[in-house]
Amino acid sequence: MKRLGLLILSLILVISFGSKSFAMSKKDYIIAGTTDKITSLDPAKAYEYFSDNILQNIMGGLVKYIPGTTKIVPDMAKNWKISKDGTVYTFKIKKGLKFSNGDPIDAKVYAFSINRVIRLKQNPAFLLADVVKSAKALDKYTLQITLKYPYAPFISILAFTISYPVDPKVYPADKVYNGIPVASGPYMVKKLVRGQEIELVRNPNYYGKKAKTPIILIKIYREANNLYMALLSGEIDLAYRTLLPQQLKQVQKNKKFKTYTGDSPFIREIVFNVKAKPFGNAKLRRALSYAVNRKQISKEIFKGQVTPLYTLIPAGMWGHKNVMPHYHIKKAIKMLKSLGYSKSKPLSITLWYSPSHYGSTESDVALMIKNQLEKTGLVKCKVKYAEWATYVDYWTKGVMGMFLLGWYPDYFDPDDYMWPFLQTSASPGMGSFYSNKKIDKLLKKARTITSIKKRARLYYKVQKIMAKQAPYIPLFQGQQHVVAKPNIRGIIMDPVQIFRYYLLSK
């Protein structure tokens, strides 16, 4: 016993007089906190927000978005030419570009990277594989990409992480790379402890403006509660993705923190499987859409932190038009009655959701919609859930007739909010199985022309048809929120939702 006491005492002494592990000025680093998790930092595999966002800070591509806008400008490409038929893209690449390890970045590297993505067939590969016929280096600084068909949003895809170049000397051509990424952006990864933290340091070989803060440490928390506690305790300088609505509301009143809010291109919707009974009936779908009170969902569950949405194209994007009917319960009741439903013979349906994929508010959303539909007195709505993997399986097999889904764009173009939802060959992937020849024609046409004005007009037409048919009930558009200590500068709420750690300073 005595010996144990002595041991503890000496341990305490050693600890209190021991050396410190790191000595840095407080200005040298910023600590961010998140609840997101890394899957893979190989651009060929990364396909969810956080991994992509890290890549956006440690890598670059041919083109990039101007921070805070949706405007695309050249990055590693000096300029490019598009053939008249819109299928051949020829890029001139800047000279003297280097990876963080000193290896050069040139046209060969780009051709290698694009072909590698297509060969590896990972989750996001279809973005390139579906349209790219070939990619080759004409000379050291000239890259030629040939498309299978003219495709207007292609430049947007090039701004996405899937198109980032990787070092052929490090990344195997036929395998996903799991090591520490070789950087081409403002930062490089110094330390990666999965599920715990990621340390980013300046990339000494970066060709652009160097990152404002030498070190960014991103702490990963399991859930919003942990993130929030870390924020309140001062452990982190900023919290990005994702605090719970009630926590955000509370922290907004807290003078010790500053909250930044911006629109997110993320949308949520109810999907109807039009092949499943009784959802094949457009009138019934419309009736239900009248009964959904988006404002209540936004206000009570999300504390106003989402924006009600009445079309699939989010606000802030060209082509957006709120076309769907707003909440009108009397109309809903009238339509349901005209369809033959009554209090004694109500419409009996099941609403599905997935409990964790869209955060812990999801069950509340499902329950609130259930309650809203039942408020008509003519609907009996059951609520069921399935874990994500099962959920995906269910909707692709058409098991679920009515379910909640969300959409985060792969590239920033209205096409990405219309085609996957409404085009005949794409809609089964959304679980809707909706098909409309007129819409198919319009969407195809919108892909081949480049004029934004003309394309926007085509999308308006599509949305109008959609409003009548209601194969989806769009619910709301997300917002992005950053809560930071007041001394943190450089936080930009980007419409494309690229969070740029390299612009942060304090």
Added chain:
Amino acid sequence: MLSEKIGKNIKQLVGDSSGIMFLVGLFLLIIFVIMAVFAPYLAPYSPIKPTGAPLLHPQASHLMGTDNLGYDVFSRVIFGSRMAFSIAAIATVVAAAIGIPTGLIVGYIGGKLDSVITMIMDSVYTFPGLILAIAIAAMLGQGLINISLSIAVVYIPTYYRVIRSQVVTIKSELYVEGARAIGAKSPTILSKYVLPNVLPSTIVVLSMNIADAIMTEAGLSFLGLGIAPPTPDWGYDLSKGQQFILQNDWWLVVFPGLAIILIVLGFSMFSEGLNEYLNPNIGEKR
């Protein structure tokens, strides 16, 4: 004679600590049983409909406040007892219905079958039950029956082991030998001689298991593998309430948590007291 015996037993029950424990446990259980049986009369509101503004503090109209959708917490706690009892009952009954006969028969037959089944049962028994239940619950999906079944699987070995080991001892005892000698058939021996001798200890195990099953269910619900909302369930409400704990909405966590604690306490005190009553304490010999 009988009344005298009962009187003496009651006196003994109240007389010492294990008796008190038994009575307190019984008292708690009776309260929960009343809650479950008379839930519709006791609960002021429907547990599955919004009945007020969201996140009301405990107050006269909502004794335990409301949750973020405006559901009445008090009503949900009361109705939650039904869920706890149903799951625990189904799980233990299924486990017992499989474990007891298997243990009886396998223990009685013995031989290779015995060693194989016992090895399988022991493996499941040694393995962390919750982890197995998680895997099975994930497979079966939501719902009362499915959750109960995944919990039941975990407890089958418990019954099997208790019964088998007793059967093996009883089997060699004289009166069974005697019964066999006079030509009784195996089923007769099992049901007439072995089962009655094994049952008392089973009752204790059963009661302890119910407490365990309620805990496991709460754990599954907490991990998001339990009962689908809006069905009132303490474990789900607790995990949901955890999201509001930093806003000091303590009532969402405290009340369902207390309900779980008290019912588990009830069952374990009840079974502990019962156990000591059936197998008097070794300490007395000291």
Added chain:
Amino acid sequence: MRILLSIPMILIILTIVFFVLRVLPGNPVLAMLGPKAPPEIIHAMEHQMGLDKPIIVQYFIYLSHIAVGNFGTSSYTSLPVLQELLQKFPATFELTFYSMIIAVFIGIFLGSYAAYNFGKPMDIFARVYSIFVYSFPVFWFGIMLQLIFGVWLHWLPVSGRSAPFMIPNHIYTGVYTLDAILNGQWDVLTDAIKHLVLPSFTLGVVISSIFVRMVRSNVLLSLSSQYVTAARARGESEKKILFKHALKNSMPPILTIMGLQFALLLAGAILTETTFSWPGIGNYLITRISYRDFPAIQGAIVFFAFFVAVISILVDIVNAWIDPRIRY
């Protein structure tokens, strides 16, 4: 002997889990690739993962792989599962180790003092303690501690293993308290201990209820034995009788039961890890279940089974060390 018994245990658990997971509805490849993936890519992936073979063939392939330590590749991260598990395992080990110490400490002291003071207030306290604590859901207790010591009092961190920049410079074992000492980073050590306090206390206290009960009844049994009276008749002091004779003689059964309860500890560890964002195998398992990451789920469960087996072997070794009758 135990080693031989452990292999079928691991095998049986593995078999159950393998088939249970295969019955789950849903396609892991679809979950991985998303609904937008074209069928030919899905088929290619299924082929690559061996999912197009008959289930029984998949089973034997899996067994042969496990036998040589190949746990497969995670479908979620494409990392080798064994590598992921080995990275997570030290966290689980550290948590369970310190929880065990706390539980054993409470169990032995409270349990043996209760037995020694049979029927007295100390004994009643111990019994009330064990029965009360047993009724605490681990996660509920954890939340309460987080609330009190983290949110209200700000004494201790409430989640994770380390504060920013407080991961040991060089990872020797992955057990942060040990690595910090090996590195001589004392601030990292303090930080690691601070982060360990609440989770290991939560788990330790909840598990201790069973230990208290068990130690109490076993020590009661030893105390009533003749050799204890004999030792007393030799003039041995009561304290020494309690610890040298009664407790030491109760150790083999206690350790055996503790070994069995280790399973309970692991189950509790899953809930504790999720409550405290502890980046261990429990957390890993729960996360991967929703992604239907078969190799990861199976790997984690086999790992747990393996862990349980190792502990039971360890219990045997310690028992032999205590009890000469087993040793010879």
Added chain:
Amino acid sequence: MSQENSLEIKNLNIEYLTRSGTVHAVKDASFSVAKKETLGIVGESGCGKSTTGHAILKLLPSNARTKGEIVYKGRNVLTMPEKEVRHLRGKDISIVFQDPMTSLDPIMRVKDHFLELMRAHKPNVKEEEVIQTASEALEAAGVSKKRLDNYPFEFSGGMRQRVMIALGIALKPNVIVADEPTTSLDVVVQEQIMEVFRHLKKTKDMSIVLITHDLGIVAELADKVVVMYAGEVMEYADVYNLYKNPLHPYTQLLLKSVPNIKIDDMELHHIPGSLPDLKNLPQGCRFYDRCPFAKEKCKKEEPPIFKVDKREVRCWLYE
């Protein structure tokens, strides 16, 4: 009685509190043990003789309640602080138990038992000294000193009892209580153990309290005898007179009905009637049920101790 007493028991009363009632195990027992004297306590099982023996070292379980005095060196052991009693145990008064199989700690070597014994009384004792003392004691009890490093499970029952005796005599106590030391051993071994006691009685200067139901052993070894029945001392006399002329009807029956003069439980049932329930004692004499000379008074009143010559007897016959 005789000159100087090492131990004097006065009006010893022992009760056990149990869940089902109070057990009156010993009532008003008084006797004494002189220096170098051997006192035999005889009676059938459950008569309180072992309880009395254990009470001498204050080794009763916690639910026992005692009254009266056990005087050792002028002080009452029963009221002595626990700490002081501890120093008596093993050093001044030691005990050998009935069951050698369970009396040794299974996880300690023989040497450790001696170490423990001696450290308890002399904390800084050197190991060589312990080995020296232990060897002598073992030798005296007929065990080779080579076996000091063995564990209990490596010994036979008889050898274990020898070890227990060696432990009992190692510190040269004034009194050794032998609580049925041969009962659980087989006949051959019993004889060997008795041989050890004979040897001890001859060579060592200590008083022995020999608790047994073997009347032969008592006849051979004891100087004085206490006969107990149902918790009471029925007769207390020197061995010669007791055997020659038993006064109490119980003693008479014992000596008569048991030709090989051993009280075994089985044979005792030959005496008609049964032991009274110690939780629910009769009003009168406890031997009433079985006594051939029972009269009305015996049923109503409990007999006190009557002195007949230098002997004591609890029977109305000697009023």
